[in-house]
Amino acid sequence: QQPVQSPQAVILREGEDAVINCSSSKALYSVHWYRQKHGEAPVFLMILLKGGEQKGHEKISASFNEKKQQSSLYLTASQLSYSGTYFCGTSYNFNKFYFGSGTKLNVKP
Amino acid sequence: DAGITQSPRHKVTETGTPVTLRCHQTENHRYMYWYRQDPGHGLRLIHYSYGVKDTDKGEVSDGYSVSRSKTEDFLLTLESATSSQTSVYFCAIRRGQMNTEAFFGQGTRLTVV
Numbered sequence: 001q002q003p004v005q006s007p008q009a010v011i012l013r014e015g016e017d018a019v020i021n022c023s024s025s026k027a028l029y030s031v032h033w034y035r036q037k038h039g040e041a042p043v044f045l046m047i048l049l050k051g052g053e054q055k056g057h058e059k060i061s062a063s064f065n066e067k068k069q070q071s072s073l074y075l076t077a078s079q080l081s082y083s084g085t086y087f088c089g090t091s092y093n094f095n096k097f098y099f100g101s102g103t104k105l106n107v108k109p
Numbered sequence: 110d111a112g113i114t115q116s117p118r119h120k121v122t123e124t125g126t127p128v129t130l131r132c133h134q135t136e137n138h139r140y141m142y143w144y145r146q147d148p149g150h151g152l153r154l155i156h157y158s159y160g161v162k163d164t165d166k167g168e169v170s171d172g173y174s175v176s177r178s179k180t181e182d183f184l185l186t187l188e189s190a191t192s193s194q195t196s197v198y199f200c201a202i203r204r205g206q207m208n209t210e211a212f213f214g215q216g217t218r219l220t221v222v
Contacts, residue, residue: 001168002151030208041199041213042152049208087151089211095159096167097142097203097211101151 005100022088115214132200
């Protein structure tokens with residue numbers, strides 16, 4: 001039931017770009033993105049809704065392809081503070097809420 | 110910050126003993142979730158609640174039970190702890206369904222020896 005994320009891990013230099021993908025075998029109605037710093041709880045970044053509306057972060061963007069049941073998170077001009085593990089999350093029904101397996105991002109100076 | 114606290118934050122217990130983790134919220138949010146986080150598996154849903162006394166299973170519910178007798182509290186019980194339940198447990202809350210974000214507690218690190 002978990003969405004599938006790729007890649008599992010990414011290493012970047014400051015200023016480089018990264019794309020994290022999230023795909024589902026079931027229809028997606030909305031997709032959430034969260035970031036977790038080491039030893040901390042996940043924190044909400046943004047939500048993408050069916051129909052294209054996007055709410056959330058200033059410097060990180062995302063797309064949502066309903067037909068392909070996929071979402072992608074775009075981190076441009078990476079900063080050291082972007083390091084962490086990124087999770088996508090979704091509801092397949094109205095109540096349950098699932099997260100993907102995570103993508104570990106390491107931004108180096 | 111959302112008012113959500115987990116207790117205890119750390120616990121070491123022996124195999125075969127019962128363990129209860131508590132999640133307390135002050136936001137009056139309807140939905141509460143328990144996840145476990147293990148390397149390579151991300152956050153896996155154990156149980157969730159959509160109201161007082163309304164709970165249901167997630168994808169990894171075997172060996173766990175939950176209760177929600179008040180809006181603010183969601184308890185996760187390991188009936189007889191096993192080493193495979195060593196993990197970090199996160200509670201999360203959401204106000205509504207599709208379009209509302211989840212807020213997480215700080216996590217409970219449980220070690221079963």
